[in-house]
Amino acid sequence: MVKEIHIPNGVRANNVDMEYFESNPKPANLDAHSTLARTFIEHHAEQNRRVALVTSGGTTVPLENQTVRFIDNFSAGTRGATSAEYFLESGTNCFLDYMMFNDAGTVVINTKYQHQMGDVLAKYTKARKENALLLLPFTTVNEYLWYLRELAMLMQPLGPKSLFYLAAAVSDFFVPAERMVEHKIQSSEEFHVRQPNGTTGQPPAAHMEGKQLLIDLDPVPKFLKLLVDRWAPQSMIISFKLETDPSILAEKARSALKKYSHHLVIGNLLNTRKWEVVFVSADGGEKWLRVPAGRRTKSVSGLLPDTPSTEESREPAVEIESWIVPEIEKLQTEWIGHGEQR
Ligand code: PAZ
Structure with a gap:
């Protein structure tokens, strides 16, 4: 049976939102991407499926309108991309691991990994064919905020079946x-x-x-508060917290949860983010996920002939996202089951 889905036309305005969105320009592609997203969400809503919005990568803060210079937030985009793979149940390694330069300097697939790469490609093609994946690009923090608001409003009819997995490193200050x-x-x-x-x-x-x-620079408005309270009040919302000082990570994660009252903050440290993360939940729970070290890689110390290899010179034995994502899926199942509203 096809359920009737109503997605609100355009974004409902209110004063708190409007202040930012009235004075900072709407991205040129927003309407076109919004149409794509609406079709995508309606398709999955009709089939009663869950939809996850995974944000990934850093945002920039341009200093000039005709931008030559900008400030960037660090993120290689690996967390978001790899998590998206696991949300799509592809269960594969990062495809960059499978590539290499040949003697002519061209990027080719390492023959050793032809098989796995074929798997990734097949799964990616399948996800695209089944309309299970929609990629929407953003660069600046302004684009990020406009897109987040628009998509959150479009996802509202999904209720608790919508998930926000906010792995992007979003600027705290902007022009x-x-x-x-x-x-x-x-x-x-x-x-x-x-x-x-x-x-x-x-x-x-x-x-x-x-x-x-x-x-x-001005502070970026507290968009997480708006997301939780207004744009996506029934959704499951997971944010990430990146720190460099281990002594404040858990406290900062707890403080974010207290401030925004969402479901979970996943804390990670810049240098160990591929090996360990901490789940800090609203009930005060704190749980670490730590993956074991795997094969050695060429770290800076590893390049020197007599330097002993350190833990940091090893790749994780498994992608930590392959542990994170199933945990999130479990939490969301509970959330849907409770049918709660904040
Ligand atoms: O993209 P990546 O894999 O290099 O890094 C992921 C990350 C550290 C940006 C992400 O896990 C994260 O913590 N995002 C939130 C950053 C923040 O505190 O705004």
């Missing part, structure tokens, strides 16, 4: 459109112009003073 200069900021003093912003005349967020580039 608001009203303080963004149009042209490339000039470093040499003879070309210094204090570019007023075209529309508001507000002082620019980035400008030269003498030989120094001064940048004055």
Whole structure:
């Protein structure tokens, strides 16, 4: 039986949301991608399937409208991409492991991995053919926020069958459109112009003073709060927390949960993120997942002939996402079962 699905037309506005979205431009491709997403979500909703929104990669903060310079947040995109593979039940390794350069400098598939790569390709092709995967690109933090809001609203009819798995590394600070200069900021003093912003005349967020580039960024609005409270109130929401100081990781994860009241924060450290993560849940629970070390790789120390290999010079024996994703699936099954609403 085909259920009747109603997806709201466009995004419902409210004052808190509007402040940001009224003053920062809508991405050029948003409407086209929204149409694709709507079709995708309706297709899966009709079949009563779960839909996961996996965010992946870093966001950038452009300093100029015609962007030459930008600030980036670190993320190789591996967590999101690999997790998406496991959500699609592909159960494979990262395909980059299967590639190599040949003598002519061309990227080819390592003959040793032809078989596995064939598997990945077949599974990817199947996912695309079955319409199980929709890829939507974003680069800037502004694009990220617009897309997140739009997709969350489109996913609302799925209720608890929608999952937000927020693995992207999103900028905490940004240049608001009203303080963004149009042209490339000039470093040499003879070309210094204090570019007023075209529309508001507000002082620019980035400008030269003498030989120094001064940048004055605004905080990015607390979008997780808006997601939890307004855009996706019935969805299961998992966020990631990246830190470099191990002594504050769990505390920061707990604090995020307290602030935003979502389901789970997965904490990880920059240097060990492929080996271990900590699940911090709303009931105060703290659970570490640690995968064993596998084969050795060429780490910096490993390249030196007599340096003993360290734990860091080994690849994890399994992709940690192959442990994370089934845990999330279990949690979501419980969430759907409870039929709770926050
Ligand atoms: O993309 P990647 O595999 O290199 O890294 C993943 C990660 C560390 C960006 C991700 O697991 C994460 O923690 N994302 C949230 C970052 C944040 O605190 O905003």
